Amino acid sequence: MSSQPYSTVDLARMLIRDARSDLQAGSQLSAEVDAELAACQRRLDEPLRVALAGTLKSGKSTLLNALVGEEIAPTDATECTRVVTWFCGSAGPRIELTHDGGRRSSLPVLRTDGRLHLDLGPVTADRVQRLEVGWPSSLLDQYTLVDTPGTSSNSRDVSARTLAFLTPDEGTCEADAIVYLMRSLHSADVALLRKLHEHAGTGRGPLGIVGVLSRADETDGGLTTSLDAARAASAELRTARELNGLHRDFLAVSGLLALRGQTLRQQEFSTLDQLAALPDDVREAILVSPGRFVTTELATPAAGREQLLTAFGMVGIRIAISLIRGGARGAPALAAELVRHSGLNDLHRTLRTRFGSRNRQLKAHSALRTLRSILLRHRSPNTARVVSAVDRLLADTHPFTELRLLAGLVALPVPDRTRNALGQVLGGQGTSATTRLGLPPDTTATHTRAAAFHAIRFWRDQLSEPLLDQPTTQSYRAAIRSCEAIMAGAA
Numbered sequence: 001m002s003s004q005p006y007s008t009v010d011l012a013r014m015l016i017r018d019a020r021s022d023l024q025a026g027s028q029l030s031a032e033v034d035a036e037l038a039a040c041q042r043r044l045d046e047p048l049r050v051a052l053a054g055t056l057k058s059g060k061s062t063l064l065n066a067l068v069g070e071e072i073a074p075t076d077a078t079e080c081t082r083v084v085t086w087f088c089g090s091a092g093p094r095i096e097l098t099h100d101g102g103r104r105s106s107l108p109v110l111r112t113d114g115r116l117h118l119d120l121g122p123v124t125a126d127r128v129q130r131l132e133v134g135w136p137s138s139l140l141d142q143y144t145l146v147d148t149p150g151t152s153s154n155s156r157d158v159s160a161r162t163l164a165f166l167t168p169d170e171g172t173c174e175a176d177a178i179v180y181l182m183r184s185l186h187s188a189d190v191a192l193l194r195k196l197h198e199h200a201g202t203g204r205g206p207l208g209i210v211g212v213l214s215r216a217d218e219t220d221g222g223l224t225t226s227l228d229a230a231r232a233a234s235a236e237l238r239t240a241r242e243l244n245g246l247h248r249d250f251l252a253v254s255g256l257l258a259l260r261g262q263t264l265r266q267q268e269f270s271t272l273d274q275l276a277a278l279p280d281d282v283r284e285a286i287l288v289s290p291g292r293f294v295t296t297e298l299a300t301p302a303a304g305r306e307q308l309l310t311a312f313g314m315v316g317i318r319i320a321i322s323l324i325r326g327g328a329r330g331a332p333a334l335a336a337e338l339v340r341h342s343g344l345n346d347l348h349r350t351l352r353t354r355f356g357s358r359n360r361q362l363k364a365h366s367a368l369r370t371l372r373s374i375l376l377r378h379r380s381p382n383t384a385r386v387v388s389a390v391d392r393l394l395a396d397t398h399p400f401t402e403l404r405l406l407a408g409l410v411a412l413p414v415p416d417r418t419r420n421a422l423g424q425v426l427g428g429q430g431t432s433a434t435t436r437l438g439l440p441p442d443t444t445a446t447h448t449r450a451a452a453f454h455a456i457r458f459w460r461d462q463l464s465e466p467l468l469d470q471p472t473t474q475s476y477r478a479a480i481r482s483c484e485a486i487m488a489g490a491a
């Protein structure tokens with residue numbers, strides 16, 4: 001017999017099964033509850049669900065396209081951008097619409113210039129229960145991406161739809177993790193981020209939140225030839241007074257440049273290359289405004305310049321030319337430089353460390369919260385036992401505690417050095433033993449164990465400080481427990 005302990009995913013699966021048989025034993029398993037339990041179970045086998053959220057036009061759909069590497073999310077202001085849309089891995093392209101009331105229909109898959117058309121036809125956004133796009137993509141095999149309509153005060157129904165999805169009053173959020181985009185700090189962002197963090201800290205909402213300073217190429221007021229200003233601005237956000245430490249790590253990303261890098265055509269490169277070779281004064285004169293860029297008499301055809309302007313925008317063109325002049329010779333080199341410069345690779349890396357390595361725990365957490373809310377909605381004395389088992393598992397599973405604490409770490413009243421050390425040991429930068437202890441990856445088991453032992457002593461010392469508040473005490477205890485787990489693993 002195997003002595004392997006059950007994983008949280010296994011335990012969640014067992015509890016869902018127990019709930020079903022307890023309800024069945026009491027003749028209380030309606031078709032509706034059965035379907036909800038089946039959906040909860042399926043969630044454990046599906047890819048992690050990551051929602052892209054943020055205020056209106058913060059660049060969510062463009063970033064989704066950049067992550068997938070294809071233009072499948074609409075960025076024009078059609079009815080579709082007002083609907084929460086699911087993008088899932090699939091053997092072939094498909095678009096499925098679930099109408100309010102549950103009727104389903106397939107929409108035609110139409111592409112122009114590589115861009116997918118999502119057209120709801122006569123159906124308005126408020127009559128859509130769910131819109132799902134299936135697409136063959138290695139990224140979508142790992143993550144299901146959910147594009148949410150922008151939140152803004154001048155479109156209340158749309159905002160309400162997004163808020164109901166991210167922070168539902170009843171039940172649990174259908175996403176396991178959130179990428180939050182903002183162009184610059186705005187009071188609407190602060191309010192929504194606070195709500196998301198509150199939900200995460202209490203375990204009611206997704207436990208993983210990554211912040212993105214989006215449309216990063218525009219940060220410099222359009223004067224930029226690099227994303228340096230955006231990177232500086234994202235670093236400043238860590239200490240922004242308005243955020244009051246609410247969220248600290250914002251990655252500066254230009255979804256548009258990342259997308260253009262991945263879809264760059266030879267023709268676009270040739271036009272950019274010709275512009276890069278112009279005498280400095282001529283080039284600078286045409287880059288002053290979109291009007292001059294298109295209308296100035298040049299050997300390079302105006303039509304090609306117009307197409308570039310639509311695809312890249314003025315700032316994108318300036319950056320691409322500066323990358324060519326900096327040594328990106330040839331379309332493949334420019335494509336790679338655009339992607340590297342856009343910050344997309346950093347975002348991929350962050351998704352891997354923050355969500356990828358916690359994939360199963362984040363899913364188990366969502367499934368347990370969902371199971372709990374199903375059982376509380378359909379109360380039955382028969383399932384009281386399962387509800388308390390779910391509560392115990394949510395409270396006692398150490399990785400869940402780590403994730404909740406990581407979500408609330410920003411508000412902890414400790415010096416930055418201590419906060420960073422806590423973030424590291426609790427697995428905020430990666431969950432391997434060496435990453436948690438700040439050791440090189442090839443450290444031997446003996447050395448890792450010794451470092452874990454020292455770390456335990458360090459956190460015990462912190463714990464002996466007088467007048468610690470309860471969240472800080474809890475975090476230090478969790479750090480000790482994380483180190484004990486490392487020692488047990490290395491032994």
Ligand SMILES: Nc1nc2c(ncn2[C@@H]2O[C@H](COP(=O)(O)OP(=O)(O)OP(=O)(O)O)[C@@H](O)[C@H]2O)c(=O)[nH]1
Pocket residue numbers: 055056057058059060061062063074075076081148149150151214215216217218253254255256257313315
């Ligand atoms: N310069 C620049 N423009 C961008 C970037 N990302 C998006 N945009 C432009 O901003 C506009 C809105 O982009 P979307 O991706 O549709 O933004 P969104 O957040 O999905 O918008 P809603 O869903 O309507 O809230 C489009 O015109 C995009 O081309 C970027 O990184 N840089």
Ligand SMILES: [Mg+2]
Pocket residue numbers: 060061062074075081147148149150
């Ligand atoms: Mg959008």
